[in-house]
Amino acid sequence: MTKKKVAIIGATGYTGSELVRILVNHPEVEITMITSETYAGKNITDVHPFLQGIADFKLHSVEDIDDANADLVFLALPHGVSMDFVKRFQNKPFKIVDLSGDFRLQTPEVYEEWYQKAHSFSQGFSLAKFGLPELFSEEIKQSNLVANPGCFPTGAILGAAPLLVGDYIEASPLIVDSKTGVTGAGIKSKPVNLYSNVNDNFKAYGLKKHRHTIEIQEVLGAAAGNDIAVQFTPHLLPIDRGILSTIYAKPKKSITDNDLQEIYSKFYAAKPFVRLRNQVPATKDVRGSNFCDIYTTYDDRTGMIIVISAIDNLVKGAAGQAVHNMNLMLGLDESAGLNLVPVQP
Ligand SMILES: NC(=O)C1=CN([C@@H]2O[C@H](COP(=O)(O)OP(=O)(O)OC[C@H]3O[C@@H](n4cnc5c(N)ncnc54)[C@H](OP(=O)(O)O)[C@@H]3O)[C@@H](O)[C@H]2O)C=CC1
Ligand SMILES: CC(=O)N[C@@H](CCC(=O)OP(=O)(O)O)C(=O)O
Missing domain, CATH: 3.30.360.10 (Dihydrodipicolinate Reductase; domain 2)
Structure with a gap:
């Protein structure tokens, strides 16, 4: 089976690099692009040496996103930043899992009250589904924009x-x-x-x-x-x-x-x-x-x-849950790539 293509925007952060860690072992998905504005042109291993020999991917600028040919894009960006990317990507052919809080709440007014900042893409609220698979798996399967829950x-x-x-x-x-x-x-x-x-x-x-x-x-x-x-x-x-x-x-x-x-x-x-x-x-x-x-x-x-x-x-509270949502959105087995054994001690 051809693997699905995914890209990670903001891959140098904690949740972005955790997505890389999980997705390199996903049987049905390949990472076709990871991005960083600060480190574009460098390798992710320059920032996260733990990935050496496992994911020696070059970091691109987000401007290259069309070259990823992605089926799905993860936004691992701060809240207040993600909303601009969701707006900018609204007509792109890929689905989006947004790890930030920008589309988790019910209305832009409530967002502005609790986040104390203006929202730049209020239309996104009606498109986004809250990505908690244990409660909303059917809605997530149908959605092109999933707001991954807070930790x-x-x-x-x-x-x-x-x-x-x-x-x-x-x-x-x-x-x-x-x-x-x-x-x-x-x-x-x-x-x-x-x-x-x-x-x-x-x-x-x-x-x-x-x-x-x-x-x-x-x-x-x-x-x-x-x-x-x-x-x-x-x-x-x-x-x-x-x-x-x-x-x-x-x-x-x-x-x-x-x-x-x-x-x-x-x-x-x-x-x-x-x-x-x-x-x-x-x-x-x-x-x-x-x-x-x-x-x-x-x-x-x-x-x-x-x-x-x-x-x-970083896993059930962020990147793992984002991969669970991706599996549902792309019609894959919901547990694919998520057989992660807890690390002890
Ligand atoms: N950490 C956690 O446990 C959890 C985090 N979240 C949410 O996930 C999102 C990511 O969190 P986390 O990974 O911890 O954040 P980090 O601060 O670790 O990483 C965010 C990344 O976003 C990139 N970035 C920052 N500002 C901009 C910008 N203006 N334009 C483009 N890229 C930018 C940076 O990469 P670069 O400078 O290389 O471009 C940075 O590495 C946040 O919204 C957070 O609230 C959700 C659940 C749990
Ligand atoms: C230790 C610490 O500071 N934690 C963060 C939680 C971050 C997170 O997961 O939440 P969002 O995705 O909603 O930002 C906080 O309390 O703000």
Whole structure:
């Protein structure tokens, strides 16, 4: 079978280079172009030596994109930048998976409120589908533009969706307390992510206004069929990869651990990348893989359900999920190229 052709725009970043790492082993896809504006003309191994001998690809300028003859293009660009490329590529013959937040929300007005910046391509909102395959695989298959979910929303939505869709919990407030590794912030250096600020440290940030709050709230609200209020607080851990989210919810009626296991098993039956765990998951259980591990329990002392989800922010939270979306959009086996065994220890 002829392989499908794909290109990666922004390949030098963390999610772009993770896409290269995953796609070089994809059996039905070939990378025909990777781009960088800063390093155009150099080789990706000049920026990411770990790819030497595996993906010695030249970096092109995005201006060369037509030469890629791509069936699908990944945009691994910062939000606020991606939207201009989606606009510019709207009449091109390839499909797009956008890893940024530019088309994940329901309207440009909500985007501008939460991202505090103007949107340059509001028409894109009606074209884009939210790329969480466990919930929206049929829409994704039909779409030419998929907005890959944010890393925190991936763990939070997968953790809470079975309870909200089945109407088992009070919809508000839903408490999501998440901890992330530093690669979530991207490859560009920022003072807040300096070694001396992150190492041997732990802090909360983005209280009440992190842009992922609205992403989680919109998707879970739509899945539940009513408005919900999400209390989301991210924290920065001194680790490279991984997000652990702890979700607290109040059940509408009494519930047991067995009930929870049954609800989640039914909801995620035949979903290859959700693993329901009978121990509390850790970030290292999923490191380097496309799994979202989920643990559920009920605390009869407080009357609260506790759900814990773990993902690798660069894989299930970004590049792996983008490849899953690509598989669906190109009519390939949904798991192709994603048999990634977690890295231990
Ligand atoms: N890191 C993570 O865990 C996750 C990230 N995301 C999202 O994925 C996207 C990419 O993230 P990430 O890989 O971490 O980001 P990085 O900052 O690591 O990389 C982004 C890349 O985009 C390129 N770039 C930056 N500005 C421009 C520009 N104006 N024009 C063209 N290219 C530009 C840069 O490449 P060059 O200078 O070489 O051109 C850079 O390497 C972001 O929108 C992010 O929010 C989503 C989920 C998880
Ligand atoms: C550690 C860290 O800074 N993480 C990022 C999450 C980045 C991400 O995945 O989200 P988007 O694609 O929506 O930007 C943050 O909290 O902003």
